[in-house]
Amino acid sequence: MGKREQTIDTILQTTMKLLASEGLGKLSMRRVANESSVSLSNLQYYFKDIEALLIAVVANYFEWCAQEVQDNISNSQDARFETFLRNILTDHLVVGGKTDRCIMFREIWALSSRSTAIDTAVNQYYNAYCKQVVSTLANYSAQPAVVAALLLPYVEGYSIMGNSLTLDKKQVMDSLIAVIVGLG
Structure with missing residues (x-):
């Protein structure tokens, strides 16, 4: 560098x-x-200006998220879809939002509500991130877009409200995996 x-x-x-x-x-x-x-x-x-800086932060954040998904795949010793899902969910289902990823997720979405330019950037980078996740999931699933549409919002919402659920993390993971694997 x-x-x-x-x-x-x-x-x-x-x-x-x-x-x-x-x-x-x-x-x-x-x-x-x-x-x-x-x-x-x-x-x-x-x-x-501050807006240009914040847009660069948004880009950097979504690049970081995409890299985490890639790293999780690279570190996986098991090529089975269920194992891949369990590894991703173990790392990304975080209760209480106290990790850097969760804190930044909340801050970025708050920023997007304050500025049209930042909102546009968030949507652009999130869309690119989603496409990368779909591409990655295509190695495991016949319906990668459906899997991504189920996983991404759930993981993000869980970081904020997961501690309010009546199921523990393992039960949530088992349920999500069953639904996703059941899709075929």
């Missing part, structure tokens, strides 16, 4: 850390510059 890419990565990671810990209310270009150890003018060279 070159110096430019390293600086951009530092800025994006710092922005995500600030969003996750303090939310949008305390986020400013000056604060991101200070926390990233870059000058404000250098930050503005890479991102003209």
